[in-house]
Amino acid sequence: MATRQDVAKLAGVSPTTVSRVLNNNGYVSQDVRKRVEEAIRELQFVPNRVARSLRTQKCGQIACITHGLKNTFYAEIVQGIEEVALENGYTYSIYSTSVENEKYINLILEGFYDGLIVLTSSEFNNLVDSKKIREVIPTCFYWDLGYETKLPNVAVNLKKAMKNTTNYLLDCGHKEIVYLGYPKEGIEGVKENPRFLGYVDALKAKGIEVSSDHFLFVSNWNDTLTAGYEKVRELLDRGVSFTAIAACNDLMAIGAIRALSERGIRVPEDVSVTGFDDVEIAKMITPALTTVSLPKKEIGHTLMKSLLRQMNGEKLEGKIQEYESELMERETVQKI
Numbered sequence: 001m002a003t004r005q006d007v008a009k010l011a012g013v014s015p016t017t018v019s020r021v022l023n024n025n026g027y028v029s030q031d032v033r034k035r036v037e038e039a040i041r042e043l044q045f046v047p048n049r050v051a052r053s054l055r056t057q058k059c060g061q062i063a064c065i066t067h068g069l070k071n072t073f074y075a076e077i078v079q080g081i082e083e084v085a086l087e088n089g090y091t092y093s094i095y096s097t098s099v100e101n102e103k104y105i106n107l108i109l110e111g112f113y114d115g116l117i118v119l120t121s122s123e124f125n126n127l128v129d130s131k132k133i134r135e136v137i138p139t140c141f142y143w144d145l146g147y148e149t150k151l152p153n154v155a156v157n158l159k160k161a162m163k164n165t166t167n168y169l170l171d172c173g174h175k176e177i178v179y180l181g182y183p184k185e186g187i188e189g190v191k192e193n194p195r196f197l198g199y200v201d202a203l204k205a206k207g208i209e210v211s212s213d214h215f216l217f218v219s220n221w222n223d224t225l226t227a228g229y230e231k232v233r234e235l236l237d238r239g240v241s242f243t244a245i246a247a248c249n250d251l252m253a254i255g256a257i258r259a260l261s262e263r264g265i266r267v268p269e270d271v272s273v274t275g276f277d278d279v280e281i282a283k284m285i286t287p288a289l290t291t292v293s294l295p296k297k298e299i300g301h302t303l304m305k306s307l308l309r310q311m312n313g314e315k316l317e318g319k320i321q322e323y324e325s326e327l328m329e330r331e332t333v334q335k336i
Contacts, residue, residue: 004018006043007039012035017036021040061113061114062085062091062092062113062114062304062307065096065119065120067096071279072281073277073279076279076297077119077299079297079300080297081300081301081304084308088304115137115311117142117304118130118140121141131151138310140154141153141154142156144156144157144194148318152317152320153318154323157194158195160325161325162196163198163201164198166203167202168333172335174336175243176214177199177243177244177246178216178244179199179215180245180248180256181196181218182196182217218231225255226255228253229256231256232259233262242271243272245272246274247275249277250277250279250291251279252275253332254289268287268332274291274332275289275290276291283328289331293327
């Protein structure tokens with residue numbers, strides 16, 4: 001097995017220079033870096049991660065806490081995190097808060113990771129005090145802009161995004177708009193659900209009565225294809241009049257479309273449907289889903305870059321960057 005000294009000899013440099021290339025630390029000319037990288041490939045040299053961790057007092061790993069990867073919205077953010085992490089010599093582990101298991105919190109706090117990214121801040125706050133976690137490990141959060149915090153975060157205004165979507169449906173002539181998602185109190189531990197509030201604000205601004213008959217609430221983290229399908233079937237069984245559905249994610253919207261189709265209700269000729277997140281399948285189904293697009297991979301890039309800044313000793317507070325949403329007009333909404 002090749003050693004660092006073997007790489008240095010083949011490249012004609014010192015072992016210290018090899019270390020600088022491996023750790024991306026200190027100046028190395030492009031010509032020398034190229035020789036070292038070629039020697040590494042030729043010798044198939046694999047750095048000893050354990051030895052490096054002892055030497056640098058860093059593990060070279062971060063943890064990412066998410067709701068889970070069934071919804072590819074989170075998967076695309078994680079992809080952005082991964083790209084920046086690997087470029088900077090870090091690997092990562094993913095933990096899911098949709099699993100009722102808090103053991104991973106202890107693992108994170110025991111020092112196995114250099115940093116932490118939290119994509120589901122509301123759930124995470126139910127398990128542990130985020131402020132205390134940050135005192136132990138550099139941490140960055142994906143956050144809704146409606147909640148003020150001093151914790152380092154990358155933010156999106158979900159209330160504004162849903163308000164814009166509901167206004168779009170209203171402008172298309174729809175007045176009986178069904179809301180499909182979490183209730184007003186949102187996920188457990190969240191006092192106000194920004195998407196629901198955006199929906200309500202849009203209706204009230206146009207003087208339209210907000211009717212509980214048009215609320216299709218799902219339980220905690222049950223925002224799936226099946227949930228959308230079953231909730232709309234229940235709505236149809238009740239005989240409630242409606243012309244549009246505003247879903248809180250694309251999976252539920254697609255499930256809703258399936259339920260409507262089974263009852264012979266055409267989308268968008270009979271009922272219009274909008275989603276949220278703009279996951280890949282949204283543009284591939286027929287009809288293609290009108291939805292809210294968020295720059296998911298860019299959010300992941302910013303989260304990881306912000307975490308790197310903290311791990312390098314920089315102190316960050318509050319909102320680091322705010323991302324805007326965009327309504328993608330496709331084929332599931334029709335003017336009436």
